[in-house]
Amino acid sequence: MNDTSQYELYDPPTDGISQVCFSPYDNNLLLVSSWDKSLRLYNADTKQLLEKFETEAAILSCCFGDDDMVYFGGLHCRLQSINLKTKQRSTIGPHAQPISCVCYSPLTKRVYTGSWDKTLCAWNPMAGKLDTKTELGQKVxxxxxxxxxxxxxxxxxxxxxxxxxxxxxxxxxxDTSLRYLLKCIRLMPNGEGYALSSIEGRVAIEYFDMSKEVQSKKYAFKSHRSVIQDTEVVYPVNSLAFHPRRGTFATGGSDCVINIWDGVHRKRIRNIVGYPEEIASLAFSKNGDMLAIACSYTFDEGERDHAPDTVFIKRIQDSDVAPRVVASS
Structure with a gap:
């Protein structure tokens, strides 16, 4: 790509990037999990790979915790942790099937995992034990x-x-107005609602306040579509990421395109094209001046030739993410 505002990280994963995740405490630290059975830690500012941790199975999700801790899970069906300072690894506990999602709360000091075994678990990582297990009835x-x-x-x-x-x-x-399998859910930074994407090239904006006035603001819209030989081709919207300060959000699709949206005013701010492969995962840095982009085939078309996996870092200017100003009548 001929874009001076972005660059590639050194030593990227070699098989299917599952997640990119910035540290909530250090603006430059980036975790990258992959199907190549590795968890990588980068300095996103200098492009350097700081650590590479090999595991026994593909990693599907990762996150930062407190005090130099990171947490991850995947096809090994166990929630695991690594202390980045001491390099000590620990197994916190198992699921019956692969762990698809891992999140940490600094408020409760707990790690939350969602799994293909249709459960949500809350873990006490310091004690290395399960707090609660909730049956959900469906895969996470x-x-x-x-x-x-x-x-x-x-x-x-x-x-x-x-x-x-x-x-x-x-x-x-x-319930959602999206008619096909869901891909990604992300909460608004202001706590008012969330964005949700699906394989059908749509994004839904939902609000928590159930009043008629607020619910009238929710909507769904088409994105990541193109017309090829007079036929509309629809691409999965694989990833969403809200800007931490501006509240606008980015979407990444299997069309190898990133869009940045002003959800309040229902406008697209930026259309960023030219990536060599599908956009598998997106994450803004802590202060919002960088966007991490996992460029990696997601196998939504089955086996095919594809470009090598790459992690791009795009420097974000305020004009890239500032909401659209709506002129008053």
Whole structure:
């Protein structure tokens, strides 16, 4: 790509990037998990690979915790941790099937895992034990946490919102207007709602306040589509990422395109093209001045030739993410 605002990280994964995740404490630290059975830690500013941790199975999700800790899970069906300072590894506990999502809350000091075994688990990592296990009835496809809210996208296209202080029942259980399998759910930084994407090239914007006035603001829109030989081709929207300060959000699709949206004013701010492969995962840095982009084939077309896996870092200017100014009449 001929884009001076972005660059590639050195020594990328070699097989299917599953997640990119910035540290909430250090703006430059980036975790990258992969199907190549590795967890990589980068300095995103200098492009350097700082650490590479080999594991026995593909990693599907990772996150930062407190005090130099990182957590991850995947096909090995166990929640594991690494202390980045001492390099000590620990196994916290198992699921019956692969772990698809891992989130950490600094408020409760707990790690939350969603799995293909259709459960949500809350773990006490310091004690190395399970706190609670909640049966969900469906596989967990995506998960996100913000303050005390935990959002879960399930295999039956329902979404569950939990207050992590009480996992005995969902705070809200929501149907979605999206008609096909869900791909990604991300909570708004302001706590008012969430964005949800699917394989059908659509994104839904939902709000928690159930008043008629607020619910009238929710909507779904088409994205990541193109016309090829007079036929509309629809691509999965694999990833979503909210900008931490501006509240606008990025979407990454299997069309190898990134769009940045102003969800409030229902406008697209930027259309970024030219990536060599599908966009598998996105994450903004802590202060929002970098966007990590996992460029990696997601196998939604089965086996095919594909470009090597790459992690790009795009420097973000305020004009890239600032909401659209709507002129008053």
């Amino acid at each position: 496809f995506s998960m996100d946490i913000n303050e005390y809210k935990l959002a879960i996208a399930l295999g039956d296209r329902k979404t569950l919102i939990y207050d992590i202080r009480d996992l005995s029942k969902p705070w809200q259980e929501r």
